[in-house]
Amino acid sequence: MSKPASSPEARQELLSAYLDGELRPDEEKGVEDLLEQEPAAREQLEGMRRVVGHLRHVERMAPPQTLDMAVARRVALEGEHRSLLDRIEDGMGGMSRAKQGNLFFLFALVVALAVIILLFSQGLQRSQDSLIPVVFEDPSKLEDADLTTALQVVVGGALFRRHEGQHRGVLWVEDGLEVDAEAELVLLGSERAEELLTRYPELKGIAMLGHVKVEVAGRILELVDDSSLGLASP
Amino acid sequence: MEQEALSADSTAESNSGPAADPRALSSTPDLDLARRHRYGDSSAFEEVYRQYVQMVFNLCLRMVGRREEAEDLAQEVFLRIHRHLGRFNGRSALKTWIYRVTINHCRSKLSRKRWFMRSIKEEDEEGGVQLEDRARSPEDRTLANDDARTVMRALLQVKPRFREALVLRDLEGMSYDEIADVLRIRIGTVRSRIARGRERLRQVLEKELTT
Numbered sequence: 484m485s486k487p488a489s490s491p492e493a494r495q496e497l498l499s500a501y502l503d504g505e506l507r508p509d510e511e512k513g514v515e516d517l518l519e520q521e522p523a524a525r526e527q528l529e530g531m532r533r534v535v536g537h538l539r540h541v542e543r544m545a546p547p548q549t550l551d552m553a554v555a556r557r558v559a560l561e562g563e564h565r566s567l568l569d570r571i572e573d574g575m576g577g578m579s580r581a582k583q584g585n586l587f588f589l590f591a592l593v594v595a596l597a598v599i600i601l602l603f604s605q606g607l608q609r610s611q612d613s614l615i616p617v618v619f620e621d622p623s624k625l626e627d628a629d630l631t632t633a634l635q636v637v638v639g640g641a642l643f644r645r646h647e648g649q650h651r652g653v654l655w656v657e658d659g660l661e662v663d664a665e666a667e668l669v670l671l672g673s674e675r676a677e678e679l680l681t682r683y684p685e686l687k688g689i690a691m692l693g694h695v696k697v698e699v700a701g702r703i704l705e706l707v708d709d710s711s712l713g714l715a716s717p
Numbered sequence: 718m719e720q721e722a723l724s725a726d727s728t729a730e731s732n733s734g735p736a737a738d739p740r741a742l743s744s745t746p747d748l749d750l751a752r753r754h755r756y757g758d759s760s761a762f763e764e765v766y767r768q769y770v771q772m773v774f775n776l777c778l779r780m781v782g783r784r785e786e787a788e789d790l791a792q793e794v795f796l797r798i799h800r801h802l803g804r805f806n807g808r809s810a811l812k813t814w815i816y817r818v819t820i821n822h823c824r825s826k827l828s829r830k831r832w833f834m835r836s837i838k839e840e841d842e843e844g845g846v847q848l849e850d851r852a853r854s855p856e857d858r859t860l861a862n863d864d865a866r867t868v869m870r871a872l873l874q875v876k877p878r879f880r881e882a883l884v885l886r887d888l889e890g891m892s893y894d895e896i897a898d899v900l901r902i903r904i905g906t907v908r909s910r911i912a913r914g915r916e917r918l919r920q921v922l923e924k925e926l927t928t
Contacts, residue, residue, distance in 0.1 A: 499912035
């Protein structure tokens with residue numbers, strides 16, 4: 484045998500990948516040796532084969548006919564919204580440049596005021612939030628909790644700032660196409676969160692609606708890009 | 718933000734090696750569809766819809782277990798596809814991208830409503846429209862349907878992260894490379910999730926079949 488499986492989980496993985504024909508030749512040889520030597524391994528493989536067989540009993544369903552109509556309706560509705568926007572833009576095309584300029588100026592002013600008010604209110608909110616200690620629960624305990632089964636979200640990025648002598652950061656999550664601000668209870672149990680916790684024992688955080696707040700004592704933790712993680716000096 | 722996330726479909730490229738070739742092969746027609754959609758050709762989206770509706774609906778169904786929810790999810794998935802197809806950049810195959818959009822949307826919904834905690838009601842399953850299998854007798858089909866129901870019930874008791882991998886592998890027939898690309902995880906993680914999912918499913922099925 485080229486490399487014996489070091490744990491029951493590792494053996495399970497090897498047998499499962501063997502069943503799928505997804506092993507390297509040396510691993511495959513190792514599994515074949517194992518199967519030859521150990522009846523228990525053969526039994527385990529058979530059990531797995533039965534499970535796969537059961538799964539393949541599940542047939543594809545034809546999508547309901549109402550789906551075609553529903554999708555067409557929603558796409559058309561979205562198209563109407565777009566054409567309304569286009570019409571507004573076209574309507575503006577008839578105005579004089581001076582009028583357009585004034586309108587844009589007024590619009591920009593309103594937007595700027597709204598942004599200032601929003602930022603101010605968020606600042607107030609954050610300064611209140613920051614006084615609340617946040618703690619990540621032990622991920623090993625979370626493993627079996629009901630909620631963790633749903634928490635499969637990829638960390639999309641991180642922002643950090645210094646606040647009252649501490650480094651406080653916000654990780655946000657994405658659901659593939661866009662940052663999902665509506666997601667509830669995301670990230671706990673995600674691999675990236677677990678990786679962060681393992682790698683930085685001083686890291687504390689809490690799952691919140693749509694994002695996770697993290698605290699790193701003395702260091703700034705930053706996601707350099709979507710796929711790598713690094714430390715920057717404070 | 719969306720553009721940034723869209724470009725993120727390139728992050729999986731490091732996960733897959735030479736097996737990623739099919740993406741390059743399929744990128745031209747895929748990009749052509751995206752381009753046509755971007756320039757307002759409504760038939761491009763219709764083509765995408767026709768080609769992938771069954772895949773999307775079934776993937777949603779396997780993930781949430783209930784036909785009505787699967788239909789709602791599929792609608793939302795296609796709305797997303799309609800919104801973003803024009804910006805599809807061809808770094809993954811369109812099919813991979815659609816799988817990813819679907820899986821991510823299901824995850825998001827599952828985490829919001831925890832549908833996976835509900836068991837499937839009989840009437841929900843009856844509501845599904847099974848594709849006709851003329852090669853089997855009616856008796857065989859009834860037996861197969863019962864088996865399929867049991868397996869679906871059991872599958873819903875597998876954690877979503879393992880369930881995703883199992884569905885993609887054993888129901889969609891994807892390779893580990895392709896799964897890694899869709900889920901944007903390493904091959905080793907794919908292997909581990911499939912193995913753990915199968916083990917969990919085995920335990921649940923054992924319990925289901927003995928009671």
